[in-house]
Amino acid sequence: MNQPERKAPEITQMLRKWSDGDTRAMDNLLPLVYEELHRQAARYLRRERRDHTLQTTALIHEAYLKLIDQRDVEWESRTHFYAIAAQAMRRILVDYARTKQRGKRGGDDIKLSLSEATAVAAKEKSVDLIALDEALDKLAERDAQQARVVELRYFSGL
Incomplete structure (x- = not known):
């Protein structure tokens, strides 16, 4: 045994x-x-x-x-x-x-609504456009429509 x-x-x-x-x-x-x-x-x-x-x-x-x-x-x-x-x-x-x-997949990232993100962005004096562009490109890879909404909201104020 x-x-x-x-x-x-x-x-x-x-x-x-x-x-x-x-x-x-x-x-x-x-x-x-x-x-x-x-x-x-x-x-x-x-x-x-x-x-x-x-x-x-x-x-x-x-x-x-x-x-x-x-x-x-x-x-x-x-x-x-x-x-x-x-x-x-x-x-x-x-x-x-x-x-x-x-x-x-970004599960640990801080979640902001679009209006919160816009408010934070509006308060920023200087924007790192390269980082913003890279972030929009990454978002577009995941969801092109959301990237377009952010782009229009941020750059056009729509």
């Missing part, structure tokens, strides 16, 4: 104690499951892009934090625990990817 198989009954016992409200069982569980969680996280991250910035240890810890918040789960076995851990890791990676994608 290899090491994980020897730990299986102990892990299941800890999970059941944890389900019954024994908080010490949860503390004792991490050393028993850490190695397998590490393998799962490494497997997930091997499938990710090379420039992925989330590290294996961070993924394990985030997943474990999500798992310990699962107070209503009736843990059936270690297999059940690892399946839920895999789902947690997948959700973390998806959330991470969405956050990165949102940042690439």
